[in-house]
Amino acid sequence: xxxxLVAEDERDIRDLITITLDFAGYKVVSASDxxxxxxxxxxxxxxxxxxxxxxxxxxxxxACALLKADAKLRDIPVIFLSGKGQDSEIQAxxxxxxADYLLKPFAAEKLIERIHTVLSHHxx
Numbered sequence: 001x002x003x004x005l006v007a008e009d010e011r012d013i014r015d016l017i018t019i020t021l022d023f024a025g026y027k028v029v030s031a032s033d034x035x036x037x038x039x040x041x042x043x044x045x046x047x048x049x050x051x052x053x054x055x056x057x058x059x060x061x062x063a064c065a066l067l068k069a070d071a072k073l074r075d076i077p078v079i080f081l082s083g084k085g086q087d088s089e090i091q092a093x094x095x096x097x098x099a100d101y102l103l104k105p106f107a108a109e110k111l112i113e114r115i116h117t118v119l120s121h122h123x124x
Contacts, residue, residue, distance in 0.1 A: 001025060002026050002027070002047040002048060002119055002124055003027040003028075003029065003044060003046045003047050003048075004021055004028055004029075004049070004115065005028075005029050005031065005037060005040055005041055005044060005046040005048070005049045006018060006021070006028055006029070006031070006049075006050045007030070007032075007033070007034060007036070007037035007050065007051040007052060007055065008030070008031075008050070008052045008055070008081065009032050009033055009052060009054075009055040009056055010052075011032070013104070014030050017111070018030055020111060021112075021115075024112050024115075029044050029046065032055075033055045033056045033057040033058060034051070034055045034056075034058030034059055034060055034063035035057040035058045035063070036057075037049065037055075037058075037063050038058070038066050038067060041067055041073055041076065042070070042072075042073065045073070045076075046076060047076070047119060047124045048076065048078075048079065048115060048124070049067070049076055049078045049079070050078075050079050050081055051063060051078055051079070051080055051081065052080075053081070053082040053084065053093065054082070054083075054084075060080055060082075060093075060096075061096045064078050064080075064093075064096040064098060065096055065097070067097070068096070068097040074097075075122070077099035077119070077122050078096075078097060078098045078099060079100040079101070079102055079114060079115065079118060080093040080096075080098045080100070080101045080102070081104055081106075082101065082104060085103045099118045099122070100114055102114055
């Protein structure tokens with residue numbers, strides 16, 4: 001069972017994602033901001049990280065950059081979640097090291113499909 005770290009500052013969205021992933025058979029740990037996400041990633045070593053772009057204390061981009069700079073964490077795939085769909089935002093996410101970028105709102109089936117694809121691509 002893959003372990004997924006969900007970093008999302010909006011509690012309702014974080015809870016919905018957690019329930020969706022639990023139901024799909026994933027183990028879930030969650031963080032409410034980017035700084036907490038980096039600290040939890042170091043403790044938990046998840047198989048994948050779902051990360052909101054706009055969060056307090058540290059943005060998803062900043063958190064992703066720290067993760068990618070850490071030899072123990074750099075190979076963990078990150079999927080950004082964002083309400084901003086401009087090409088420049090998506091490009092910034094991919095340049096920060098994300099494996100994928102998913103726009104909110106999204107269907108639960110689409111989220112699970114993208115997670116499965118990214119995990120398969122990373123041999124998980």
